[in-house]
Amino acid sequence: MNNDKRNAWRCPVCRVTPQSPQVCEEPALTLTDLYDELKTSRTSIESKIDGVEQQVIDLNNKWSSLESRLAGMEERISTTEDKMETLSTLPSQIKDLQEQVACLKKENNERDQFGRQNNLEITGVPSRSGENLRTILNNICTKVGFVLDQSDIDCIHRIRVFSTEAKHQNLRPPSIIVRFTRRVRRDELLAAARARRGLTTADAGLDGPSTNIYLNEHLTPANKMLLKRAREVKSELNYSYVWVKEGKIFVRKNDTSRVIRIVSESDLLKLK
Structure with a gap:
């Protein structure tokens, strides 16, 4: 452009007084300085990246631990659910077991009672040292009018008194158990005793105060x-x-x- 056009692009001050070129007081960065600055920035960025990578590794480890714990919790929950399902069936199982136990008790009691079908139980006879149970039985049979043969008796003994019953021993003497060889003979003696009624210790030939004695089936x-x-x-x-x-x-x-x-x-x- 010519001078007139150049002056048209200047401010009013510059149009009157020509300005000298401005000189920068600070020297421009050299390539070495720029390289060092970039290198420093790179080192800082790499350090930050390494920190981020470590954080990511830590997060992955925590996530793996969390997944492991969640898997353990799921397994425990599954086990608990199985146990709860088992527990829900316990009432019916307990009921079945109770019925089985009751049935077994009934069967055992029936077998035990069957084994006593030839037995006669005499209660109310005081226990004395040196007593003769066969003599007592013979006296009872004579009183009720029953003819007892020696072959009728298999064995005769007192019931054993257990420790739980010891405190009642003074109140109730142990019973006498007579095992007959044939049940029909036992039944005949029972019938004769029930017809007689009112048997006492005096009828059995025992001294002392007269008390009632009873003959029953051995239950x-x-x-x-x-x-x-x-x-x-x-x-x-x-x-x-x-x-x-x-x-x-x-x-x-x-x-x-x-x-x-x-x-x-x-x-x-x-x-x-």
Whole structure:
């Protein structure tokens, strides 16, 4: 451009007074300085990148640990669910086991009672040192009019008193158990004793105060408890009869009502 056009692009001051070129007081960066600065920046960036990489590694490790813990929790939850499912079936299993135990107890009691079918139990006879049980039995048989043969008796003994019953020993002497060789002979003696009624220790040839003695079928402990409960229910409900025949317990409301066999406690509950 010519001078006129160049002056048109200047400010008013420069148009009047020509300006001298401006000189930079600070020297420009050299390539070496620029390289060093870039190198420093690179080192800093690389350091930051290394820190980020380490953080990523730490995060991965934490995530792996978390995944492992979650897997363990899932396994425990699965195990707990299996146990809960098993527990949910426990009531029915317990009920089945209780029924099986009750059935086994019933069968065992029936076998035990069958093994006592030839036995006679005599209660109320005081125990004395040097006593002769056969003589006592012979005296009872003579009193009720029963002819006892020596071949009728297999064995005769007192019931063993266990430690749990020792405190009651002074109140109730141990029973005498007579095992007959034939059940029919036992039944005949029982019938004769029941017809006679009112047997006492004096009838058995025993000295001292006269007390009642009783002849009964030899029941198992379970059947004795059941008979005791049947007698209690008899009093509560005004039943007329409770008796034992061949190891079985029966009740009857009156002479015209039906005979009911009592096998378990539930049978007594049905009477109420």
